[in-house]
Amino acid sequence: MSLCIVWLRHDLRLADNPLFAFDRMPENLVCLHVLDRQWLSPTPALGVPRVGPARLKFIWQSLMALRGELLKRGSDLLIRVGDPVDEVASLAECHGASEIRVRRDAGHDEMRDVRTLRTRLDGRIRLSEHDSGTLFDTLTLPVDVESLPPTFSAFRRRAERNGSINDPLLAPVTLPPWPDAVSRGLPALRGVCQYAAAWKTDPRGQFHFEGGEAAGHERLEHVLWQSRLAMRYKQTRNRLLGADFSTRLSAWLAHGCLSARQVHQAVRQWEAEHGPNESSYWIIFELLWRDYFHWAARQEGSGLFGRRELPTADATFRCWAEGRTGVPFIDAAMHELAATGWLSNRARQNVASYFVKDLGGDWRLGAAWFEHCLVDFDVASNWGNWRYVAGVGRDTRDRWFHVLRQAEQYDPWGRYVTHWQPSLRALPAGRARHQPWRVDPDRYPPPIMIPKAWEDRLLAIHEAVEPDE
Ligand SMILES: Cc1cc2nc3c(=O)[nH]c(=O)nc-3n(C[C@H](O)[C@H](O)[C@H](O)COP(=O)(O)OP(=O)(O)OC[C@H]3O[C@@H](n4cnc5c(N)ncnc54)[C@H](O)[C@@H]3O)c2cc1C
Incomplete structure (x- = not known):
C-alpha cells in the first residue's frame, strides 16, 4: 500500500499546485500542515512572535477553506503544531510513507528544514521538492x-x-483516500493562539482580508x-x-x-x-x-x-514601531500597519527608509517587525525589499526617501494622516498636517524621534515650503 504525504507550507491551494500533480496516483494520501511552534513564541529581539495575529488568523482561515476542498475530493487535512521536521518525519516513519512532497520554498528556515528532513530520512523515504x-x-x-x-x-x-x-x-477532481490508521483533524485556533482568534482588523483599513x-x-x-x-x-x-x-x-x-x-x-x-x-x-x-x-x-x-546577530529592540525602534516618531506621515503608516496587518507599497517604502536612513535603525529589526505584523508576509519579498531600501546586499544604491516631500506629494491634503491620527484634524488641510513640530506633545512624550541630522533637512524643507496657513 503506497502512502504519499503532501506537506503543505506556503501553498494552501489545490489548483495550480504541483504537489497534487502525481505521475502515478498513490493508493493513500495524507495532506499535512505544521504550524512551527517556534514561530508562535516571542523572539528575543522583539519580544513578539514571528507570526502575528493578523497573519495567523488568515492562515487559519486558509487552512479551514483548504480542508473543506480536500474533504470534497475524498481527502482531508491534518494540522499539527510543533517542529515541522519532527512532525513530518514521525508521521512518515510511523505509517510507512513511500513519498513526501513539498514545495521548494525560498525561506532559509524552510530550506534548512527540508535539508534536515532529508538527512533524517536517509534515503528510506523519497522526498521530492517542487517549484510552485x-x-x-x-x-x-x-x-x-x-x-x-x-x-x-x-x-x-x-x-x-x-x-x-x-x-x-487544474485542481484535482478526486484524490486518493485517507489511510484509516492516520488520525485527522485540527486543533481549534483558540487553543493555538488566543490573540489570533480574537483578532479583528480595524475598519479604518477599509478592507477585510479573508483567507x-x-x-x-x-x-x-x-x-x-x-x-x-x-x-x-x-x-x-x-x-x-x-x-x-x-x-x-x-x-x-x-x-x-x-x-x-x-x-x-x-x-x-x-x-x-x-x-x-x-x-x-x-x-x-x-x-x-x-x-x-x-x-x-x-x-x-x-x-x-544579514550576517550579524539581530540586536535587541531599543527606544528608537519602539518609537518607530508604535507610531510615536512625531512625523505624522510615518506614524500614520505605523498605526495602520499595527491595526490592519497591511500597508500600501508607498507607505512601506517610506517607513522603511525613515527607520533605516533617518533614525539610523538596524534594517533587520524593521524587517522583523514587518514580519510580525504583516498579513501578507512573504520571506523573500519582505526581507528582499528591506535590503533594497536599506541599500545592502545585491543592490547597494542609496534610496533615501524624503518623507516630508513624499507626504506632500502622496497625501497633499493630509487626509491619510488625519485618517489614522484624528487629532491632526484640528490643523488646516494641507502641509501643516505633515509638520513634525505641530504634533501634540502630550501624545508624543519627548524625545520625539526626529533625528539630529534631520533638523537641518527640515529647516531646508520648510524654508522652501511655507506652511499654508
Ligand atoms: C519594506 C517592504 C516590505 C515588504 N514586504 C512584503 C511582504 O512581506 N510581502 C509581500 O507580498 N510584499 C511585500 N512588499 C512589497 C509590496 O509592498 C506589497 O507586495 C504590496 O504593497 C501588496 O499590496 P498589493 O497586493 O495591493 O500590491 P499590488 O501593487 O497590487 O501588486 C500586485 C502584486 O505584485 C507583488 N508586488 C508588488 N510590489 C512588490 C514588491 N515591491 N516586491 C515584491 N512583490 C511585489 C505582490 O505580490 C502584489 O500582491 C514589501 C515592500 C516593502 C517596501
Whole structure:
C-alpha cells in the first residue's frame, strides 16, 4: 500500500499546485500542515512572535477553506503544531510513507528544514521538492538561479525577452483516500493562539482580508472584472487610502491561496477582451518583482537576513514601531500597519527608509517587525525589499526617501494622516498636517524621534515650503 504525504507550507491551494500533480496516483494520501511552534513564541529581539495575529488568523482561515476542498475530493487535512521536521518525519516513519512532497520554498528556515528532513530520512523515504507559486520555475526561468542578475531591471529585461510562463495546472477532481490508521483533524485556533482568534482588523483599513483559495479568486475577479483596476492601476497604485487602488492580492499570494501564474493568466484573459494597456502591464511588472525577490532569496539562503546577530529592540525602534516618531506621515503608516496587518507599497517604502536612513535603525529589526505584523508576509519579498531600501546586499544604491516631500506629494491634503491620527484634524488641510513640530506633545512624550541630522533637512524643507496657513 503506497502512502504519499503532501506537506503543505506556503501553498494552501489545490489548483495550480504541483504537489497534487502525481505521475502515478498513490493508493493513500495524507495532506499535512505544521504550524512551527517556534514561530508562535516571542523572539528575543522583539519580544513578539514571528507570526502575528493578523497573519495567523488568515492562515487559519486558509487552512479551514483548504480542508473543506480536500474533504470534497475524498481527502482531508491534518494540522499539527510543533517542529515541522519532527512532525513530518514521525508521521512518515510511523505509517510507512513511500513519498513526501513539498514545495521548494525560498525561506532559509524552510530550506534548512527540508535539508534536515532529508538527512533524517536517509534515503528510506523519497522526498521530492517542487517549484510552485511563482511565475517561473527552475526550467522556465530565463537565467540560472546562481547567475541571477544583481538588479531587477536586468532580470526583468531577460524575463520579458526570454522567459516563458506556463499555464496554471487544474485542481484535482478526486484524490486518493485517507489511510484509516492516520488520525485527522485540527486543533481549534483558540487553543493555538488566543490573540489570533480574537483578532479583528480595524475598519479604518477599509478592507477585510479573508483567507482561502475561493476568497482569493473572488478578489482577483473583483479586481479585474468589477473594479476594472487593470484600466487605472498604474495611476492609482501609489495611493494610501481605499480598498481598490492596488490589487491587495499579496496576502493570498503569500500564503499560496493563489499562484502568480493564475494572476498572470487572469490578467492576460482580461487583456484579450479589453486590450493590453500600461496598467495591465504594470500588474505583471509587479509580479516580476515578486519573482525576482523569490529567486534572489533562493540564491542567497541565510545571507538574505544579514550576517550579524539581530540586536535587541531599543527606544528608537519602539518609537518607530508604535507610531510615536512625531512625523505624522510615518506614524500614520505605523498605526495602520499595527491595526490592519497591511500597508500600501508607498507607505512601506517610506517607513522603511525613515527607520533605516533617518533614525539610523538596524534594517533587520524593521524587517522583523514587518514580519510580525504583516498579513501578507512573504520571506523573500519582505526581507528582499528591506535590503533594497536599506541599500545592502545585491543592490547597494542609496534610496533615501524624503518623507516630508513624499507626504506632500502622496497625501497633499493630509487626509491619510488625519485618517489614522484624528487629532491632526484640528490643523488646516494641507502641509501643516505633515509638520513634525505641530504634533501634540502630550501624545508624543519627548524625545520625539526626529533625528539630529534631520533638523537641518527640515529647516531646508520648510524654508522652501511655507506652511499654508
Ligand atoms: C519594506 C517592504 C516590505 C515588504 N514586504 C512584503 C511582504 O512581506 N510581502 C509581500 O507580498 N510584499 C511585500 N512588499 C512589497 C509590496 O509592498 C506589497 O507586495 C504590496 O504593497 C501588496 O499590496 P498589493 O497586493 O495591493 O500590491 P499590488 O501593487 O497590487 O501588486 C500586485 C502584486 O505584485 C507583488 N508586488 C508588488 N510590489 C512588490 C514588491 N515591491 N516586491 C515584491 N512583490 C511585489 C505582490 O505580490 C502584489 O500582491 C514589501 C515592500 C516593502 C517596501
